[in-house]
Amino acid sequence: FFFFFFAVMTLFSDSVEWFAERPYLTFSLVFSSALFVFEKGFLGVRETRATRNASIPTALSGKTTSEEFEKARKYKLDKINFGFWHGIFDVALSVPLLAGGFLAVFWDVGGKTLSAIGIDGSKHEVIQTFAFIVVLTAFNFFLNIGWSYYNTFHLEAKHGFNKQTVGFFIKDNLKKFLLECALSGLFLGAVVWVVRHTGPHFYLYCWLFTLAFSVFMIAIYQDYIAPLFDEYVKLPEGELRTKIETLAKKLKFPLSELLLVKGSKRSSHSNAYFYGFFNSKKIVLFDTLLKADVKSEEENESSNNESEELKGCSDEQIVAVLSHELGHWHHNHVIKMFLVQQVVTFLYFLAFSKLIDLQDLYEDFGFVNSRPVVIGLTLVFTYLLAPVNTIFGFLVTAYTRLNEFQADRFSVSLGKGEELSEALIKLHRDNSSFPVNDWLFSALHHSHPPIVQRLAAIEAEMKKSN
Helix, strand or coil, X not given: XXXXXXXXXXXXXXXXXXXXXXXHHHHHHHHHHHHHHHHHHHXXXXXXXXXXXXXXXXXXXXXXXXXXXXXXXXHHHHHHHHHHHHHHHHHHHHHHHHHCCHHHXXXXXHHHHHHHCCCCHHHCHHHHHHHHHHHHHHHHXXXXXXXXXXXXXXXXXXXXXXXXXXXXXXXXXXXXXXXXHHHHHHHHHHHHHHHHHCHHHHXXXXXXXXXXXXXXXXXXXXXXXXXXXXXXXXXCXXXXXXXXXXXXXXXXXXXXXXXXXXXXXXXXXXXXXXXXXXXXXXXXXXXHHECCCCCCHHHHHXXXXXXXXXCCECHHHHXXXXXXXXXXXXXXXXXXXXXXXXXXXXXXXXXXXXXXXXXXXXXXXXXXXXXXXXXXXXXXXXXXCHHHHHHHHHHHXXXXXXXXXXXXXXXXXXXXXXXXXXXHHHHHHHCCCCCCCCHHHHHXXXXXXXXXXXXXXXXXXXXXXX
């Protein structure tokens, strides 16, 4: 026992000394572990307890059945459980990977891969950066594909939402993998070039390039990238199209096209949004948002059960939902958030410019003889600024919740308050969204306020308007 105790204490002492010599790595491990305990241990327990103990809120009494409520409860508890074990897996893996210097290992693998085809990565940092991104992305892909498969074909299928086949799933994920490799590799490779060729004020040029790249991606995403994954068609002529065009004309919304995405091939969940620049904007509706009698014959054939046929919103409810979405446009919410993100991005690049030559930082993570730019970006943005990322995420969540209330008020001002309330209830029922949350968990995680709060705010605004 004495020798065993002595061995354990020696190992513990050596471990403490090892971590003490690597303060940046230790900080990253301690913060990420503490955040996990707070998220999954403290907040997760609160959310689970609130879900288990909840009863139908007064605002939804008579508007949702006990069967629907229990179905939503089971769905949410399954998602909480899945998120917990996924989180356990991530933390259990990330701690030894970080401590073992996996970034340095992947960087070397990328370099050796290039050497095998006759390229010296040490002389071509941009090319090795691209190789590193491919290796890292491939690792994450194989690490998470099993979780994604379980979520899609067990959890979502169990609750009646999955519409994908295995072939569709594989093809979809392979396209995501290739696209991520290409876009991330090209973007970060360009950032590396900017850092190495624009002098001490590289942070300004990196920010300008990031700004230009963001605008470019927004411009091409819907027309060239989104169609790689989903089928988009023009919304057929009819009463719904006429009502939407009338609303857009009334608000002077520069509507250029109305699109319908066939999301029912992927999932039963529904959504609606708008996108575009300046005087050319498009509105996109998921076909799952429409009632069965509005869908095409082909889509109705795919909905082969009665519950599917009962899903979807009426025309007036859809118009109310879109009046809420156009409220975001009216109040410039998207532009304001984009500007905030650009300010934060600039500050991040400025911080990186002050830390790029911090040799101890690189050494803590296994880079003794080199300081690759992409590694520095990863260490600063992901690990050193992790507390800032967390706080900023919470602030963004709070801000977007305020925007949701403001967009709801805009819908009420158009006389759509009653229809919007009906649509929110219908969408919650169709998507098996549980209407009760722990207040702290919701405040820190949900970009949309709980439905009970939204319904109360809409009702108060309607009374105020009257």
